[in-house]
Amino acid sequence: MAIEKFQEWYENRHDYQKDWKKRTDGKMVGYFCTYAPEEIFYAFDVLPVRILGSHEIQDVTEPHLFGMFCPFCRDVLAQGLKGKYDYLDGIMIAQSCIHLRQAYSSWDIHKNPGWSHFLPMPNHVQSPRAVPFLAAEYELLIKKLEQLTGKTITDKDLNRGIEIMNDVRRTMKDIYEFRKEENPRLTGAEAMYMTCSQFFTDAREWLPVAKQAITELKTRTLDRDPGKRLMLVGSENDDLEFIQMVETLGERESVGATVVIEEHCTTTRYFWDEVEQTGNPLQDIANRYVSRTACPSKDWPKRTRLDRILKFAKDFNVDGAIVVQQKFCDPHETDIPFVRKFLEDNDIPTYFLEFDVTTAVGPFAIRVEAFLETLEAEDDLF
């Protein structure tokens, strides 16, 4: 089944990427945050791949990152320092949180592949000044990509990049429709494999598989009790071990659950918003990244995330939300008390969990299970 391909890609990202370079002899740039304008890279036929951690304990980042920075940025940096990405032609980051930025700059100092770029993605995305500023900064990025590839691009190329990424976004949203159903046709883990595998693959090769998956899902029914419908809200999180733990609780315990929607940057914050084409591609791209659901570090003065989160909760009919946070993730830590209050005020129970590089599945299982018990209207017990 096509849907299984996603997991294969996720687990063998390096094989795929090395093979891609061999096959296409093309350039590949690793990016650190979802604010990287992939459209522009595709316009140059440069493959943008997102760098995520490996969720393994490591001991190589200690000299480079002071202890109070988030486990995710450590894990990401470790991949570079261990040489797992030596095949990249370049690295780039678009400014979001300063934690991840540090992973980028340490990588830049010690593992510079010869091309690197810091894009000052504006933080004041609610200002009218953000789009023109960003569009102009894109021109510098384009100049540097011209140096990397030795080619120049036209609006036609940019529009091609836009169409590729928009197609990806529409496809992902189509697949997410299946999760609204009473018995979702795919699990949260499968959905996560789906979105993440796209980070690691050429969208043009990922799309046909994803479209095939849609056809297959139409006739698929999962032979499992979906249990409680959960939403995940919070920091970057591709912690599949955790999601699998949550979704298999039902096999071991008397309560079970399915993750039906997330609001974080490994899924919806990354893909939910499309580029609106008005004829000025650079402006259009800038506009998209400025107006997408913001990372909390950019979500001010108004906290716009809240409405999107609530809409997800309603559309996907969730029973409760688990608010997950990468340890030390300041942007989310400044939002979480308000996100929780907002959800509770709207009758959506929440539970909070702090994530580290590796999930302590044991302690987490008991918490999630107890949280599910509070959702469970199992009157037989009382």
Next chain:
Amino acid sequence: MITSGIDCGAKNTKTIILKDGKIIGKGTALTGFDQEKAVQESLEAAVKSAGISRDDIEKIFGTGSGKDAIKMADETVNDIKSMTKGINFFFPNARTVADVGAEEGRAAKIDEKGMPVDFAINEKCAAGAGAFIEAMSRALETPLEEMGQLALSSDKEIPMNAQCAIFAESEVVGLIHAKTEKKDISKAIHDSMASRIVSMIRRIGVNEDVGMIGGVAYNPGFVEAMKRELKLEKIHIPDDPEFGTAAGAAALASEAR
């Protein structure tokens, strides 16, 4: 000349007596709550084993967390300096040293004279000190002395997530419940601790010639784990690693004419 170094540590107090650059006596005592008593005991034991009298000792240097309790010391030196001098005394080529004691892990980069160039001390975490393996041996219901040997007989790789010694206990219990073999758990324990220590060593930089002292260096399981983490064939360890710092203090005393 005859000099002596006394290292008053968190758990044990150790004394070394040097004569013209050779160790002629050593003694140890449980530090307990009365440090001065412990200091006396270990010095007396050392003097006895050296077959000399107290007065033959020309200079005494004190070191360790309880160095201020070493009243008879001519001078006290900080434990980083005595650690680096200590490894330099046994292995002049060593340029990196790790000292893993009961409650603290330390590492330093050394120059050819055995002086510290740069150093790191583990930040308030038991997971990077002997106390960790001690706590785990309780959870595993295995005598501390057997933990290391047990680890050697395993080739499994089980990651340990918990950093807090107490939570690590329950993770161990969890592994036991999951029917994991004791030897594999013991290896996991040593691996996770070695990875903490190595992580600290990397802060100051690793080179080919790494030396290790401190009580935990007696533990073969830990030493193997360290080699794996550091990707080194060999780590220089003196016969009595626990006396490394005391030897360093004694050596410093003999240089200070």
Next chain:
Amino acid sequence: MAEEKKQEFWRWTESNWKNPDIDWKDAKIITAGIDVGSVSSQAVIMADGQIYAYGNMRTGSDSPNSATNALKFALETTDISEDRIDYCIGTGYGRVNVPFADRSITEIACHARGANFIYGNEVRTVLDVGGQDIKAIQCDKKGKVTNFLMNDKCAAGTGRGMEVFSDLLGVPINEVGDRSFEFEGDEPQAVSSTCVVYAKSEATGLLRKGWTKEQVLAAYCKAMAERIYSLIERVGVNPGFAVTGGMAKNRGVMDRVMPMVGLERMQTKWDTQIAGAAGAALFGYTLCQKGKGRKK
């Protein structure tokens, strides 16, 4: 290396008990609840929803046996045979490894339900301080959990910490509470680190400074109390405050927590350590009453 004395001051007394006023033969439904915690295990036998017998002992490193041992320990005071038990629920850390359990329920739910039983249905806030976990639970009049918090990643302030500490000071664990008040002059400052390992070195330092064991105990109990209270404070306190778990027996900590809470804690004749197992046995009883018991 130097030898250390091996006396185990942390060992608390294991116990089992049978209710003399009940004859199980009159009971329609016999249920068992078994709570396998990280440090202690309890088994409670209920006859028609009343506590008939229980056993409370230390958890070994192998929880299936701990469960069996606890049940045997409880049964040995009685003449019931295991197969007479209509329904058995496992809870606690090792709940999935209780071999003969019909199902498992988390200790959070069980402690709330158990507290509701042993303290009465006015209980709204349950504090459970177990071997490694501190749980602050809010519940309704039926003992159903409405909200809860647990300590994360750090065992500071837990029973296990207290064991290590009593061992360090050579003070039997059941004396810790009283002795922590037996000192001259003002209450000493709380030790700054409740980390089990670092509290150790801090305590050693204080003793070397000439503090009495009692003062050190006071300082440590105070630190634990503060640590425990910070969790209670976060979940919020409602009147009807009950304490379960082993720490409830340590007045050195609890008599320092309660003034911060600003409430009297409720009293019970029962052993506070059995609350979880009692809750489990009760859930089993209710299920049987509703015909949702074991498929015969």
Next chain:
Amino acid sequence: MAKYPTEPLKCWPKAKELRNKFYKNFAEAKDKGGLRWMGSAWAFDAVPMGLGNDVHCITGEPYGASCAFDKPLSAKYLAAAENYGFARDLCAYMRNYWGSILCNQYAQGGKFPKADFAWTQHICCSHAKWYQNACELEGGDVPMFGVDVGAGAYPPFEPEMYQNRIDYVAGQLMDGIDWLEEVTGRKYNDELFFEAAWNDMRSTNKWAEICMLNRAVPAPLDEKTIYSLYVFGTLQKSNKDFAGFYDELYDEVKDRVDRGIAAVPNEKARVISDTQPPWGFLKIYRYMEKWGAVSIGSLYTFGLEGMWLYDEKNHDLRPRPLPDKKPQTREECCKMLADWHLCKPEYQHFYHPEYKTKMMDAIAKNWKVDGVILHYNRGCEGLTVGIAENRLGLLERGNKVMTYEGNMGDEREFDEAAAMNRIDIFMDSLGLEKSKD
């Protein structure tokens, strides 16, 4: 053992008085029909000055620091913030500030004075969130405007896109002025704005000039003293009195240098620090003096508010000269301010640690420094970002470096004994001896 003559600063009393007046003005602003605003120490505080001379502000960082001095009070505030659900690893100033609101208690006495609006800037992950949340905690009816200065590094570090970045920030300032008129209902006075902007540039330039004087041996100022003087830049750089005070201070320090007056009579070695110190434990500086080591400053105290330019060619850090003419129009003034502040040394490391390493090494070389002490400050992710790379970079450039962990505003995260022990070892390795007394 005292090698040099020393004497106390004459301007101490004045400094104290100015500071108390500042906090009092904020508390009492309303009684006199004035306005109050809250915001970051890095906010463009010259801009709200255009609303009138009766507009007073409180800046969160120095306020948080002043809370931290009072340990029991700080503990109360931190607990209040934690109980509201804020993580313990967030900025310690911010948690003290929020806690202060939640307890409705002003560290200088009385209830916490509610601000009419928030006017801040944003560069680390927390600045704008700080006041977004403060406004919410104040009841949700306090409006906020944030100026994003995270526009990339200043030349020479990143020469490209320079103009685009100035325009972005200046544009926000222009919008901000319209916003201020809208939320306060007051008519904006450009003349007042121009004057405030000029005072801002005066004080931040003069502060750099004062720090230049510390190149002298013996150092006329030690960092403990510097801490209580640099604070005016953080309170309100555009404040006329503060700018005037720095002129006086400059003259006095200059005079100390001419007469060879030392801050620390037994100066034997010179060190620099980095990031905010653990405010509750400034005694570590006294402790170093026992060894004859004087902390003569840091990129932090020099460049948090002081305005400098990095001279790539001579590997030196030089005070940025004042513009040759005062601003004439609102737009010109906004651009001038944006340009002036984007070169702030403490902004540059947000984009790459290398930039900071270069500047710190330049200080080490030109201020004749023997060792660098880095405070791994758990209380501030913004100034510690990249600090581990700074350490590696400084070692590579031949500096002796020591690190210690702590927290500027949360004493629970500072281990005094451990820090002192590290200092012993470091002083020892600098070849210094502790005076027996």
